[in-house]
Amino acid sequence: MNFPKRSAQARLLFFFALFLALTTAWQAQAQTGTVTGSLVEQSNGQPVPFANVVLLRAQDSTFISGAQTTETGTFAIENVAFGAYTLRATILGYRPVRRPVTLSAGSPTVALGPVRLGSTTTRLKEVVVQGERAILTDNLDKKVIDVSKDLTTTGGSAVDVLQNVPSVTVDQSGSVSLRGSGNVTIFVDGKPTGAAGGGRSAVLDQIPASSIQSIEVVTNPSSRYDAEGTAGVINIILKKERKDGVNGLATVNAGTKDKYNTSLSLNARKGKFNMFGSYDFRRDRRTGFGSSFQTSTFLDNNNQQRTRLLDQNEISLDYRTSHAGRFGVDYAITDYQTLTLSVQPRFNRGQEAENQATRQSAPGNEQLPVGSSFNLNANENGSNRSTDYAIDYRRTWDKQARRELTANVVYTPIRSENEIISNRISYDDAPFVQQRQRFDNAIDQASAQIDYVHPFGEKGRLEGGFKSVLRQFDADYQFFDALALNDLLSNRFRYEEYIQAGYATYANATGKWSYQAGLRLEQTNTEGRQFATTQDTTFTRNYLNLFPSAVLAYDLTKDQRVQVSYSRRLNRPGVNQLNPFIDRSEPLDTRSGNPGLRPEYINSLELGFQKFFGQSSSFTTTAFYRQTNNSVQRFRQLGFNEQLQAPSTNTTLLNLARGTAYGLELVGSGSITSFWKVNANLSGFRNIIEGSAPGTDIDNRNFTYTGRLNNNFTVTKKLDIQFSANYRSAAVTAQGRRGEFFFTEFAAKQNVLKDKGSITLRVSDVFNTLRFNFDSFGPGFESVSRNKRETRVAFLGFTYRFGGAQQPERRRRGDQPQQGPEDPTEGGID
Secondary structure, three states, X not given: OOOOOOOHHHHHHHHHHHHHHHHHHHHHOOOEEEEEEEEEEOOOOOEOOOOEEEEEEOOOOOEEEEEEOOOOOEEEEEEEEOEEEEEEEEOOOEOOEEEEEEEOOOOOEEEEEEEEEOEOOOOOOOOEEOOOOOOEEEOOOOEEEEOOOOHHHOOOEHHHHHHOOOOEEEOOOOOEEEOOEXXXXXXXXXXXXXXXXXXXXXXXXXXXXXXXXXXXXXXXXXXXXXXXXXXXXXXXXXXXXXXXEEEEEEEEEEEOOOEEEEEEEEEEEEOOEEEEEEEEEEEEEEEEEEEEEEEEEEEOOOOOEEEEEEEEEEEEEEEEEEEEEEEEXXXXXXXXXXXXXXXXXXXXXXXXXXXXXXXXXXXXOOOOOOOOOEEEEEEEEEEEEEEEEEEEEEEEOOOOOOOEEEEEEEEEEEEEEEEEEEEEEEOOOOOOEEEEEEEEEEEEEEEEEEEEXXXXXXXXXXXXXXXXXXXXXXXXXXXXEOOEEOHHHOEEEEEEEEEEEEEEEEEEEEOOEEEEEEEEEEEEEEEEEEEOOOOOEEEEEEEEEEEEEEEEEEEXXXXXXXXEEEEEEEEOOOHHHXXXXXXXXXXXXXXXXXXXXXXXXXXXXXEEEEEEEOOOEEEEEEEEEEEEEEEEEEEEEEEEEOOOOEEEEEEEEEEEEEEEEEEEEEEEXXXXXXXXXXXXXXXXXXXXXXXXXXXXXXXXXXXXXXXXXXXXXXXXXXXXXXXEEEEEOOEEEOOXXXXXXXXXXXXXXXEEOOOOEEEEEEEEOOOOOOOEEEEEEEOOEEEEEEEEEOOOEEEEEEEEEEOOOOOOOOEEOOOOOOOOOOOOOOOOOO
């Protein structure tokens, strides 16, 4: 492949512009200084986090600038004009302190060191409350959901965590949808994982819920994010230990019907080095059953109309075993520079046995061909192994990291092998048929990215960066009749995708207004080739796109805000969607890709309102509108299998529709009583799919809504109980309708061993109501499918913390709770 190269003149102009911008910014800051320090308790020297620190002009006490202390009690106030000031530090429960500060050309930086605060309260032994993070923090361009205390995910994986996140739904195969769209980009700690192109559900199943701190949901991403993903971005933030010494967390869970998982995480920090590692093992056994009924109407060879009824029932038993690790080291090159090396290996092995009974009939007892009804036994064995190799560099110029340079390189090789052996036994005199299918896939993905953030004034910032992504796929499919390779039904497909991107965004605030605007440029080059006996096909597709984004917010009061945002995005066809090979392994239901697919383009608009009630309650409502052009939809057509003398269907993908979705989302959290806390979300939207396809016009629409209610009860100081309910109504597709589903979950946690350990009990899908149903229709056919997977599972687990990784201490009344993730500058993508 030949890809366009940036000209030397363009590179020279870019670096000159960057140098000019940095020089101008440095000169603008030449007459300003910085004040740094830390706040500690007077009695024991412990840091005081989340205190307010402000600078007041010495002569008239006019407010100049301010900051909030970090978790370690440190603060930094930068870009302050030279002059004389008074520093004032305040937090509820402590006496305010004042310190004189003078900034000048001879002393542009003032380091105050530890500033001690004396307590104004008397601690009463029986008057204690638990300091907790806000469950949901709504930032300018993303929602951050703290899931670290969600008991209903005990013993689960990232899939279980995402089921409890507002606006997110997960189906029985582990596929994630956001506001009804399955085209979601998923990151882990702000970086792509093996999920990209390697099967998201397989990777998410290998991330234990116990290792997840929070989930970032970005429904209208800024230009800093990849443009990929119709619905937006979901970023999974893993827990991080920042205490000195050796800390660790060990968890073991046992579930009903042969389900086990265990994990161990260790962290050792000393001086400039921080070493971390974790291992997770999971074994899962699931049963399932399903049924489908299809009515087909067609013309036979004599041009006579015929009707066929196809009835299929199946049962399955699925075993999954996985091993996942995460190992790395952080090295503080200086106080402001950090280098991180990490490796995350994963190995997943699966076994599945399936029995399917297929019976065909016709009205009027019409005689059917021999072999048209049969029993199919299939056994599948497969493995998937992948590893993320990552290098991260971070450079800051101040404690608050408002000026920051980051760079990272990630390489992920993925290898998978799957084999299916099936035996077809007819109910009449047709001969026994044995088939074997083998899938060997090799995926290599590499990305490199650099981002720079430069502050302007007190609240402004300009950021920009570049990213390059290379993905290579090699899918080898072999079909065997008995032991003989069938070249006509075998196929090999190679595909390469190369993406180069650059972006710039600017954000600032003035008075009650805050805003952010950006532009992203992406060049995509693709090439695919199919190697098959029946057809050898090569295709290329190259396109250049601009993706603008903007956010405007207004603070109505100190605890109310309204904001509007816009973004343009795209959804690139995946490798399996583009592979033109026709899979005939199931003769009555064939499948094929479409190399002519074009990307989907999405315009998204949101209007939101936030209201905070104190420090623990909030209400957010968001009205959204999303338009999708060149919408990619599955299209199923009726055909006829001459060998079996029976109607068959082929499913492919087409750019056949225009999609529109608009609706309203409500999220609220608060305390009903001192021991009962509730958080709830409700989303309702109108989904419209309209267009044309071969032989039919498409106009399918309905109103869909989802809801979740989560109740947390603090029964005693050491016993917590949680109960939640989830519901999603039916949703439409181009040729069908996905049925509604409802499920409930229960969990309880008892702290033991002086809060170093905890015993948990979790029951998922308490009433066994979770089912996945689908109705589809098209020219000449109608079908109904019903599926039920084993979802009611009870887990009993034990967790033990050692070293410094203990539960947060009970805080004094009046201490301020933490807001948002542990450190918004680590792992997250702002």
